[in-house]
Amino acid sequence: HGSPRGAAAGAAMRSWGVLGGLAAALAAGVYVLWGPIAQRKRRRRGGDAEHLFYEFSLLQGLSSCPSFIKWLEEFTAQYKTEQNQSAEHQYLSLTLLHLLRALSCQEVPEDDVLDASCLLEVLRIYRWQISSFEEQDAHELFHVLTSSLEDERDRQPRVTHLFDVHSLEQQPEIIQKQITCRTRGSLPPMSNRWKSQHPFHGRLTSNMVCKHCEHQSPVRYDTFDSLSLSIPAAVWGRPLTLDHCLHHFISSESVKDVVCDNCTKIQAEGTLNGQSIENQRTTFVKQLKLGKLPQCLCIHLQRLSWSNQGTPLKRHEHVQFNEFLIMDIYKYHVPVHKPSQNDLNQKNSEETKPGTKDGIAVKPSEQTHGTKSLIMNGACSTSFLMSSGTFPLTAFPECSSPVYLYRLMAVVVHHGDMHSGHFVTYRRSPPSSKSPLSVSNQWLWISDDTVRKASLQEVLSSSAYLLFYERVHSKVQHQRLELRAEE
Secondary structure (H helix, E strand, O other): OOOOOHHHHHHHHHHHHHOOHHHHHHHHHHOEEOHHHHHHHHHHHOOHHHHHHHHHHHHHHHHOOHHHHHHHHHHHHHHHHHHHHOOOOOOHHHHHHHHHHHHOOOOOOOOOOEEOHHHHHHHHHOOOOHHHHHHOOHHHHHHHHHHHHHHHHHOOOOOOOHHHHHHHHHOOOOOOOOOOOOOOOOOOOOOHHHOOOOOOOEEEEEEEEEOOOOOEOOOEEEEEOOEEEEOOOOOOOOOEEHHHHHHHHHOOEEEEEEEOHHHHHHHHHOOOOOOOOOOOEEEEEEEEEEEEOOOEEEEEEEOEEEOOOOOEEEOOOOEEOOOEEEOHHHEOOOOOOOOOHHHHHHHHHOOOOOOEEOOEEOOHHHHHHHOOOOOOOOOOOHHHOOOOOOOOHHHOHHHOOOOOEEEEEEEEEEEEOOOOEEEEEEEEOOOOOOOOOOOOOOEEEEEOOEEEEEOHHHHHOOOEEEEEEEEEOOHHHHHHHHHOOOO
């Protein structure tokens, strides 16, 4: 690769031998050079190559998510024949899979130095302005990668091409119970890679409820690939937790002077025939929830704030988070039935119960009271976290069977201010070749070409910027996932 840092790389490679075990295996593949781009930037501004290592920190976080690598493997299976026919054509999914497999020790690079300049080159093909990356950060690059993967997926044909008829013969027959047609013959199978979303894809729900008649507007769904959470103002003497940020994200807000069609209809029924009435304006409560939780959950803690003079400032508060994350209380649940007006009147006369009502959260004060019995993500002591990596559900009877349970896989931390700084990554050590499906309890601290072991306590004490969680499924949930399609 002809990099001037070859001597430094050799010294670093020799020093990595003291790590031993999996840490040494990982360190042999984590030293990333960004090719001639880094060299040009270094000559131009004398050290701007350091700005490119935020991309390396993100790649380390993504490589710690096995579900994402598995999805890339399944998605890129279509390119095996195309690669031989057109080697010059590049795909982001193939490039990303090669880098992530190397960083997770699933693929041995040809050289001791892993050249990741190919990622920048393929992003140029996707019409991203690489020259502007100096003004971006790890979270912005994450959106660049996920949106580009979605663009690549959307370019795939929805109907199998005639020249690809052999691919239909190679696929196993799948009984599609939910799809019907008027013809007697079965429908041709559609490849999963043409309709599956990447593991970070989720959906938000938002709806509005009239405070007067409790009429609920239709639920609106919006997609997301990461949850960008603002950090609420800290209360003196009380620690900030990830739960505080999540509650602040979905907290309801009042919207005044909104026309309620249901209130107008009720008012019209009580007036004389032919008498015109004005549209009834009331106050609505807007509620945000998580409609579909992804397999891999990326949480971005917004540390950018603005002073009264309009200058950017970085927030350095420590937000407490845990190795395990329960998301059940933030999940939107579809109402079982639509309540009648008599049911609503009866509910008004009764004491309001805390929690959720018809799939939406009620008053913030009631919601907070109703979730006090649940585990506060980030508030419990680390002593509750067992060394075996299992979640101590017996310590929290109310959460004895969470459906949406996530395990922490990586943390990206930013050191410095809003104008300059450095990204480092905490991640789990890759699993051994003997048990590739296992999750390691050994954590690693990675900064550019330096790798060392880290404890879980050090990880949880860090000022996180990006959190990468992966959903943990029970045996019963695994059986259900095999029998039904994606939510």
